[in-house]
Amino acid sequence: MYKRQVQKNQFTNPSGHAYMVRDLTRQILRAAAHDRLSRYVFSASETRLISDAAYLHDVGKLLTPRSILNKRGGLTAQEREKVNLHTVNGAMLIYLHPQFHSVFMQKYAYEIALHHHERIDGCGYPDGLQGSELMPWTQIVSLADVYVALTEDRPYRSAYQKEQAWSLITQGACGVFDEKLLRCVERHMCCLLYTSDAADD
Numbered sequence: 001m002y003k004r005q006v007q008k009n010q011f012t013n014p015s016g017h018a019y020m021v022r023d024l025t026r027q028i029l030r031a032a033a034h035d036r037l038s039r040y041v042f043s044a045s046e047t048r049l050i051s052d053a054a055y056l057h058d059v060g061k062l063l064t065p066r067s068i069l070n071k072r073g074g075l076t077a078q079e080r081e082k083v084n085l086h087t088v089n090g091a092m093l094i095y096l097h098p099q100f101h102s103v104f105m106q107k108y109a110y111e112i113a114l115h116h117h118e119r120i121d122g123c124g125y126p127d128g129l130q131g132s133e134l135m136p137w138t139q140i141v142s143l144a145d146v147y148v149a150l151t152e153d154r155p156y157r158s159a160y161q162k163e164q165a166w167s168l169i170t171q172g173a174c175g176v177f178d179e180k181l182l183r184c185v186e187r188h189m190c191c192l193l194y195t196s197d198a199a200d201d
Contacts (some may be wrong), residue, residue, distance in 0.1 A: 015039060016152075017148060018054075018055045018057070019055065019057060019116070019148070020058070020148045020152075021054050021055070021057060021141065021144045021145050021148050022051050022052065022054045022055040023051070023191070024144040024147065024148060025037065025050065025051045025054040025140055025141050026047060026048075026051035027188075027191070027192050028140050028143065028144060028184075028192060029042060029047045029050060029137075029140060029187065030047065030187060030193050031184055031187070031188040031191075031192060032140070032184055033182070034188075035184050036103060036186065037180060037181070037184050038180070039136045040139075040140065040180075040181065040184075042137070045128035049104045049108055049170045050112075050137045050140070050141070051133065052143075053104070053105070053109035053112050053137075054112060054141045054144065054145075056094060056109050056113055057111070057112050057113055057116045057141055057145060058086060058090065058113075058145075059090045059093055059094065059113060060085070060086035060088065060089035060090025060091070060092070060093060060113060061083075061086045061089075061090075062089075062093070063085075063086070063089040063093070064082060064083055064085070064086050064089070065082065067130075068082055068083060068175075069083070069155075070155050071155060071156065072155045073081045073156060074156065082179070084125050084126065086125075087113065087114050087116065087117055087125065087126050088114065088116070088126055090113030090114065091110050091114035093113075094106075094109050094110045094113055095110060107199065111135050111137075111138055111181070112137065112138050112141050114126070114127075114131060115127065115134065115135070115138045116138055116141050116142045116145055117142070117165050118130075118134050118138070118142070118150050119140070119142075119175035119176045119177070120134060120141075120173075120176050120177065120178055121176040123175060123176070126174060128162060131165070139177065139178055139181060140181070142177070143169070143177055143182075143185070145171060145173045146168060146175075147165055147166070147193065150164075150165035150168060150169075150174070151165045164170055164194060166189075170181070170182055
């Protein structure tokens with residue numbers, strides 16, 4: 001059943017978004033390592049694995065009705081509930097797919113898919129995690145995901161300018177992020193956010 005639904009379901013710009021989140025995740029990880037930011041420093045190999053896992057953060061949307069994902073207007077409460085299930089569905093797909101049974105997939109990709117909409121104040125979903133309950137690599141992917149999402153066109157709105165997007169994030173309009181992480185990104189902002197895209201070297 002899941003295979004048939006994944007094959008028939010397509011939504012606007014899924015791969016472009018995933019690639020940009022992957023690349024921005026890698027750059028934020030490198031910035032955190034440069035600044036020796038507590039909890040956010042990983043080895044070069046871990047940085048590569050986390051970045052690759054970030055590509056799968058929205059894989060659960062393959063099980064979300066495309067009519068909802070591509071809807072131009074606002075979502076109903078029932079539709080929003082179905083969209084929010086992409087976190088659980090993504091973790092399930094990664095857990096069940098034989099290609100993803102490596103230790104790295106279970107450690108990084110599963111956690112990222114399940115919890116990339118969690119926020120440190122406990123107001124995210126699906127589990128309402130807060131503070132240190134959130135894995136640091138998941139927080140980085142969450143930040144990259146929000147920034148990329150804000151700066152690209154969606155069926156229901158046009159893209160925000162990069163300065164506007166970052167302002168929304170720092171003002172808490174997209175949920176609460178670790179202040180240390182936000183300050184780190186701001187210190188490297190010219191390289192991270194104001195380039196034409198999140199370039200991969």
